[in-house]
């Protein structure tokens with residue numbers, strides 16, 4: 001199935017993690033949790049946390065700047081900036097406009113995408129449509145989140161998330177390389193299983209909502225686990241079918257990083273040896289929109305991504321939102 005008029009590849013990556021680190025033992029000194037449980041069950045040892053002065057756009061800006069440097073591209077060349085975030089700087093305007101201003105990339109159109117942990121995958125798909133159709137040549141996609149700002153630090157579910165941002169610059173390439181397939185899915189029946197109940201138009205912030213902690217995220221962990229381990233294999237198997245690849249053709253899976261249990265179960269279902277699954281949650285936890293581009297940047301900078309290698313991306317997030325894509329590195 002030919003999906004694109006022009007094929008699309010990644011020409012530069014970047015990432016940024018804030019300086020401050022919270023270890024599991026530090027969290028165990030604050031709330032009723034257990035450092036060993038966090039490491040064994042979730043696969044997390046520590047996470048980076050933004051300072052009071054750092055907003056999501058500050059992290060996103062740093063990641064974007066690094067991607068420009070690696071791509072050897074001037075900021076004026078960027079046609080579009082997409083920021084995938086569910087922790088925007090403000091309700092309005094978009095975080096992408098803050099990033100555009102910080103980068104001084106004033107030739108770019110800028111907007112946000114809201115798909116929580118699948119946001120970067122959604123962003124790459126949208127970017128690909130613009131490049132494939134010839135509308136834009138260079139699109140910067142950033143996944144950035146600061147879940148520390150919507151975490152109740154008195155509750156034990158503060159262990160899951162960290163803050164961070166990653167960026168990729170997409171451009172066009174030859175046929176038969178770059179993105180070969182992408183599938184996105186949404187299922188609003190899952191909208192209440194991971195949510196921030198107040199602060200939006202449905203329930204504007206009041207003294208009462210703040211007192212009741214309704215501006216913090218709420219998660220049904222069991223439902224997240226069950227859904228993630230069902231829909232990730234479904235999306236992955238679909239893009240394998242789209243490309244006529246076998247799972248044995250895949251060199252790396254660069255997945256969203258929800259918990260080590262979810263990744264191990266997914267790898268087992270799809271039949272992928274776990275050495276091919278790229279993992280960073282031990283150091284960064286779940287940075288939501290940031291997980292895939294941070295991991296991608298790390299793999300890219302260590303020189304593992306050789307032309308021709310087949311990379312699988314897969315994500316699942318609140319909504320539900322989920323999807324997968326396959327690219328031949330170019």
Ligand SMILES: CC(C)(COP(=O)(O)OP(=O)(O)OC[C@H]1O[C@@H](n2cnc3c(N)ncnc32)[C@H](O)[C@@H]1OP(=O)(O)O)[C@@H](O)C(=O)NCCC(=O)NCCS
Pocket residue numbers: 032033034037038041156157158159160194219220221222223224225258259261262286
């Ligand atoms: C979080 C998760 C491990 C909880 O397991 P569960 O079986 O669904 O839920 P339970 O509340 O029964 O907890 C199971 C055990 O874990 C312990 N536990 C749960 N959360 C804990 C925490 N934050 N700290 C320490 N222990 C915790 C419980 O005390 C319980 O222990 P017990 O068996 O000794 O009683 C599991 O649901 C999961 O991995 N979900 C995915 C969550 C995720 O990836 N979220 C991020 C992406 S949005």
